[in-house]
Amino acid sequence: MESRPKVTPLVRPAARRSHVPPLGVHPTPDGGVDVAVAAAHADGVELCLVDVVDPDRDAHDPQRYAERRVVLDGPTYGVWHAHVPDVRPGQRYGFRVHGAWDPEAGQRHNPAKLLVDPYARGIVGDVAYGPETLGAVSTLVDGDGDGEDPGRWVAERYGAPDERDSLAFVPHSVVVASQPAPPPLSRPRVPWADTVVYEAHVRGLTMQHPDVPPELRGTYAGVAHPATIAHLQDLGVTTLELLPVHASTSEPWLAGRGLTNYWGYSTLGFFAPHAPYATRAAQDAGAAAVLDEVRGMVHLLHEAGIEVLLDVVYNHTCEGGDDGLHVAWRGLDNAGYYLHDGASPAALADVTGTGNSLDFRRPRVVQLALDSLRYWAEVVGVDGFRFDLAVTLGRGSHGFSPDHPFLVALQTDPVLSGLKLVAEPWDVGPGGWQTGQFPPPMAEWNDRFRDAARGFWLDAPRQGSHGRDMHGLRELTTRLAGSADLFGHSDPPLMRGPVASVNYVTAHDGFTLADLVAYDHKHNEANGEGNRDGSDHNLSWNHGVEGHAPDGEGDPDTTTEPWSAVVPLRRGSQRNLLATLLLSAGTPMLTAGDESGRTQGGNNNAYTQDDATTWLDWGWRTSDDTAAARDLYATTRFLLALRREHAALRADSFFLGTPRPGEDVPDLLWFTAEGTPMDRDAWNVAGRRTVQMLRHGPGDGDAHVLLVLNGALDDVPVTLAPAPEGTAWERVWSSTWDRPEPPADDEPEDVVLESLSVELFLGR
Structure with a gap:
């Protein structure tokens, strides 16, 4: 006989309420809770209060739990609701939904399945990947046959409902007390023109940091530890962008192979923080303590002057396709939450590559996203959001529209419109x-910036080394100047400015900077997909030898051939890419670890690697064998300091090539290697790979900036562009320098730029 949790009889609320409370479960002063959940097509909804009655049993043993059920009133405009007395913070709960099981019409109500509250402020437990967590009857699909992949259970697309109770096999929602908003003046409010974004993973950032106590490594508290903050401040970062911290779970096929979705782009709850990123002490103390740790992290970063952006995934959920999990939205209102193709039988329309996409034509989906964003902004205190696959969030009945209601709401919402939205x-x-x-x-x-920088410094030279034509100058210079061709179209024109372009060369998805210059091809075997996953369009260059040198690419003077020739070229290419990123108009984004040469061994899709492959290695700071990493860090720090100190490198508005009001020199000029202005004919010279970019300082006393690039495979003599009146050019940096330390007697007039190099001059 199947084991089930103990269930008390159904209880109806003592009285109907005269209004519909906010969605979710919220404690009230009388010791109860207001409950509301959207399930527009349901015939009935029960709030299930779950108690742990035998904590010594396994987390997935039904005898561990007892269950009390409360029948909700409704539906009122599709919402089921009630006031339930005697429910305190810390109470586990979920929903059971009664209604039609008609998969061909998109309806998948199954009361045997306990569902997570989409508005839950806390979530505890994990998914047991078996037939109990699927809504329809299922079959076991064989794995690889060698024991490493035992296979996975797959629901029949239009099968009958599975009647096994899921309570012990799914995460539980947790009632969390209302939290006061953080002080309104605590936000650093860094202007866009001054912003430097640092993309990092909560766990990977500190898992190997020797100065972070072991119990804090890989946690929210670890991110806010003084040692972590000191690194961000010393480097010159203003804004920390964290990969998803919403509660998430892994795809069933990953779990079957012992892997996880390390990146977290598989959301289980849009309000609850991912509990495994909290300290063990906070997890043991409960959902409220986990939330407090996240809020504390944000507060400490704010005190250090560092903003916090969250990478958020509102385009799909963890439930996957029709054959996937049945743990929340699918059981509440499958047709109301997920994008369907409109055919009969109903089939999911997948615009995200995950099997399921949320339907932003539906008001409840838009509301869910906006309510979640406001919660993280007002209660947790974060400073903004990066929206994963954001085109999905702007899709209406006729495709993407910049006037989509969700995007209009972001522009006009009094809370969200003042945040950084990416x-x-x-x-x-x-x-x-x-x-x-x-x-x-x-x-x-700006993926066009990424491809232009990689194309100019890596792909074109790789092609040129095989005797093929080299191009890319016009595309690169357009990106250097802020990408007005992409972001200048607005009403009125040019209002967004170059800061709308978040420039990046690498991100979590793809090669690291060190791997970008060491691999021509991806090496993703560890992901378990036969190296079929990940992009094949990397625009990378291994400089002649695939992979990193056996000694970790230490001092090239002591490295055997061919590494003694290859390693210096790779270091120079990294510096060229960093200079292009950090000295361009726009908002630069660094990927954590690129400043010190982090490698993933050629894996360009390391979302399954929760290990040293993706964790930052902090040993470079002290090891005698990591001088190159310290040099790269010093270079990154120096370039960021230059950006911070010189207004000409932080353009807030697009360059027009004409004088600003009250000035008599153009804000931007381009020159040839011979020191003559670039005219139409000069721009059209095939194969041109050398250019000078002169940006005049925007105010009295501001230095003028001359950036000289040589993307040719040969050294090129350069006659520097005329210095503005009353100034002389001073060379402050060259990508040919291992460290940012110019020679003492360096007074350039006519210079020779080495092949594939960048030099920066200031006119003071």
């Missing part, structure tokens, strides 16, 4: 590439 401006659906099309005040990841 779109990943694509998805995998029709018309999915929309870089430059999002409305202000949103910024966007």
